[in-house]
Amino acid sequence: MSEPTSDADKATSGEFPAGPKPGPRNTTFFDDPVKDGLIRAVVTLGTELSVTRDRMRSLELLLRDSGIISADAIDQLVLDSEEEQARVADRQRLIKDLIGPLAARLG
Amino acid sequence: MPNSVGFAPNHDEAARQAFVGGLKGYINFALEGQLQRLFDEQLVPEQEAKAPGSLASRADGEALLADNPLYNLWETLTFHSQNQMWDSVADTADRTMDKQIAAFEDILANPRTDGTLKLQDSLVVKAPIATTEIHRQPGGYWRETRPHDLAAGLNYAGTVDLYRNAKGMGTGGKVGSDSLGQLLAGVAKKYAPDLEPKAILDLGCGTGEQTLAYKRVFPAARVTGIDCARPLLRYAHGYAQSEGVAIDFAEMDAGQTDFADGSFDLIVSIIMFHETTQAQVRDILRESWRLIRPGGLALHLDVPYQPSRMPLFKQVTNHWQVRNNGEPFWTGFAEMDMKDELATAGFDPGATFANYEAVGPATFYFFGGRKGVSE
Numbered sequence: 369m370s371e372p373t374s375d376a377d378k379a380t381s382g383e384f385p386a387g388p389k390p391g392p393r394n395t396t397f398f399d400d401p402v403k404d405g406l407i408r409a410v411v412t413l414g415t416e417l418s419v420t421r422d423r424m425r426s427l428e429l430l431l432r433d434s435g436i437i438s439a440d441a442i443d444q445l446v447l448d449s450e451e452e453q454a455r456v457a458d459r460q461r462l463i464k465d466l467i468g469p470l471a472a473r474l475g
Numbered sequence: 476m477p478n479s480v481g482f483a484p485n486h487d488e489a490a491r492q493a494f495v496g497g498l499k500g501y502i503n504f505a506l507e508g509q510l511q512r513l514f515d516e517q518l519v520p521e522q523e524a525k526a527p528g529s530l531a532s533r534a535d536g537e538a539l540l541a542d543n544p545l546y547n548l549w550e551t552l553t554f555h556s557q558n559q560m561w562d563s564v565a566d567t568a569d570r571t572m573d574k575q576i577a578a579f580e581d582i583l584a585n586p587r588t589d590g591t592l593k594l595q596d597s598l599v600v601k602a603p604i605a606t607t608e609i610h611r612q613p614g615g616y617w618r619e620t621r622p623h624d625l626a627a628g629l630n631y632a633g634t635v636d637l638y639r640n641a642k643g644m645g646t647g648g649k650v651g652s653d654s655l656g657q658l659l660a661g662v663a664k665k666y667a668p669d670l671e672p673k674a675i676l677d678l679g680c681g682t683g684e685q686t687l688a689y690k691r692v693f694p695a696a697r698v699t700g701i702d703c704a705r706p707l708l709r710y711a712h713g714y715a716q717s718e719g720v721a722i723d724f725a726e727m728d729a730g731q732t733d734f735a736d737g738s739f740d741l742i743v744s745i746i747m748f749h750e751t752t753q754a755q756v757r758d759i760l761r762e763s764w765r766l767i768r769p770g771g772l773a774l775h776l777d778v779p780y781q782p783s784r785m786p787l788f789k790q791v792t793n794h795w796q797v798r799n800n801g802e803p804f805w806t807g808f809a810e811m812d813m814k815d816e817l818a819t820a821g822f823d824p825g826a827t828f829a830n831y832e833a834v835g836p837a838t839f840y841f842f843g844g845r846k847g848v849s850e
Contacts, residue, residue: 384619385617387615388614388617388618389606390608391608391801393611395799397547398551403551412555415494415498416491418491418494419494422493
């Protein structure tokens with residue numbers, strides 16, 4: 369078995385293989401590229417909605433099966449300041465991700 | 476497992492990857508099916524009525540669809556879902572990288588089988604692997620940014636079954652499934668029922684999941700996998716060791732290997748040929764002929780997209796993948812006559828084959844040949 373030790377030298381000298389030249393990531397196909405952007409934003413939102421739904425279902429299954437909380441515990445929850453700020457930051461990032469590419473396209 | 480190499484998404488990553496797989500499947504079948512009906516039942520008859528005989532080529536079909544909004548929707552969703560696929564697996568690769576590399580280094584120090592990994596600093600990665608992000612994988616197959624980098628291998632491994640299942644070319648496998656290797660081994664037994672291979676070579680083995688199948692099916696054989704993408708080979712070695720399967724992996728160009736004449740009695744590949752140039756296809760076939768022992772079998776599985784069996788609409792959408800989605804050699808490969816190419820490489824034309832095998836909804840293209848006992 370031989371894994372050349374030259375990798376360590378490359379790490380310090382910055383000589384790792386760069387890989388191929390990056391290909392296009394933002395090709396558009398409609399007459400107006402804003403249409404592409406809007407459709408992709410909706411699909412991305414749908415993806416994250418699906419992930420969130422899956423997580424909620426898993427969480428609620430685990431909580432219910434382990435008897436940790438009652439069925440109405442979520443509706444009774446009051447957030448502390450740290451949690452509230454974290455949620456604000458998450459929302460802002462999502463908004464930026466949604467609107468940013470469209471705004472960039474429009475100049 | 477803490478000391479194993481393998482693609483390991485957490486709950487949300489797995490959910491995201493599953494959604495992207497489902498989305499790609501919808502685009503490939505429901506949406507593309509709707510588009511095909513529009514093309515065949517409305518656009519083509521209208522065009523033929525206006526200008527009879529004007530749809531003679533793939534380019535004519537492309538022109539007919541170019542400005543159609545349903546086609547534009549298919550295009551933008553196909554492109555975007557490919558971005559989403561790479562983004563979703565990169566989440567897993569980036570999050571687990573430190574542990575994966577630690578596991579790989581532990582395997583190097585404490586091997587679990589007598590399988591080996593041989594890398595060659597002298598190997599020059601050639602085009603197209605050197606120059607092209609195949610499947611638009613960011614960084615391609617050989618970008619490295621740190622010692623013992625596994626990123627390209629992790630990213631690739633995370634998409635293999637997602638992509639194949641969404642294209643109808645999977646066998647329902649999950650990440651790490653060796654189902655295509657098992658399929659190929661079964662087909663090998665059909666073409667050479669008397670062959671009990673002692674040495675097997677897997678060309679373009681990539682992340683190695685399918686290579687494991689050959690050792691599992693032919694446990695008495697020494698199995699070697701070669702590829703020119705170092706991060707993929709690292710992953711392959713780590714994964715095989717983690718699975719306790721002894722495979723020798725080596726960094727080599729399949730068109731110019733270091734092996735002696737007649738070193739193998741079974742030479743295989745899975746979806747390698749359509750990822751390279753026609754010139755390299757010929758180099759690889761010639762090299763395979765040199766490496767195979769008398770009585771041995773060469774057997775390759777690839778995409779079933781030969782134009783002669785594809786309606787005009789599918790020729791258009793497949794060629795779109797060539798132009799826009801990191802499949803630059805798909806059309807070039809599909810237009811080659813592999814039986815002719817095998818014969819040119821040295822195989823007896825009477826002992827070559829190029830056939831299609833259906834497995835459930837999927838169809839695979841198998842080609843290869845046997846070397847006569849006296850050759």
